[in-house]
Amino acid sequence: MKFINEANITFPSNSSNESFARMSVAAFVSQLDPTVEELAEIKTMVSEAVTNCVVHAYENTIGLVRIRVQISDSRAVRITVKDTGKGIEDVETAKQPCFTTGSEDRAGMGFTIMESFSDKLRVKSAPGRGTSVIMEKKIIKRG
Numbered sequence: 001m002k003f004i005n006e007a008n009i010t011f012p013s014n015s016s017n018e019s020f021a022r023m024s025v026a027a028f029v030s031q032l033d034p035t036v037e038e039l040a041e042i043k044t045m046v047s048e049a050v051t052n053c054v055v056h057a058y059e060n061t062i063g064l065v066r067i068r069v070q071i072s073d074s075r076a077v078r079i080t081v082k083d084t085g086k087g088i089e090d091v092e093t094a095k096q097p098c099f100t101t102g103s104e105d106r107a108g109m110g111f112t113i114m115e116s117f118s119d120k121l122r123v124k125s126a127p128g129r130g131t132s133v134i135m136e137k138k139i140i141k142r143g
């Protein structure tokens with residue numbers, strides 16, 4: 001994949017930064033003239049990934065969340081959300097619908113939602129070192 005543009009955002013894992021993250025990525029992706037639906041899906045993907053950094057990766061602490069958004073020459077968007085938090089022991093299990101290590105108000109549906117809105121989702125994680133979630137989505141050319 002050949003990338004022709006990118007943006008990088010780094011912020012502390014305060015939940016008050018979630019909407020900033022979602023809107024920043026949406027603003028950058030807007031240059032591809034996405035549909036309202038595509039943009040809503042991208043916002044949701046970012047939201048789920050960032051929420052996981054806030055509530056799971058750093059739990060009761062604050063750490064840095066790094067987002068990289070890349071645009072390819074074929075209109076694919078790659079969004080990487082990276083933390084250096086607690087990591088995931090078993091990624092395949094964590095990705096299953098309804099699996100959660102969180103409290104009762106967690107549905108365990110974040111990865112399932114990210115996967116359904118992405119063309120491709122990859123999760124790289126090392127316990128104690130952190131997690132990277134890499135999501136790709138092609139923005140269809142219209143008109």
Ligand SMILES: Nc1ncnc2c1ncn2[C@@H]1O[C@H](COP(=O)(O)OP(=O)(O)OP(=O)(O)O)[C@@H](O)[C@H]1O
Pocket residue numbers: 048052053056057058083085086087088094095099100101102105106107108109110111112131
């Ligand atoms: N960045 C992360 N760092 C550490 N653990 C994570 C991270 N992201 C996900 N996990 C683990 O994977 C599990 C599944 O995540 P997922 O987003 O699918 O569900 P959830 O966050 O538990 O619930 P929901 O997203 O529906 O509120 C989490 O409960 C947590 O154990």
Ligand SMILES: [Mg+2]
Pocket residue numbers: 048051052109110111
């Ligand atoms: Mg989640």
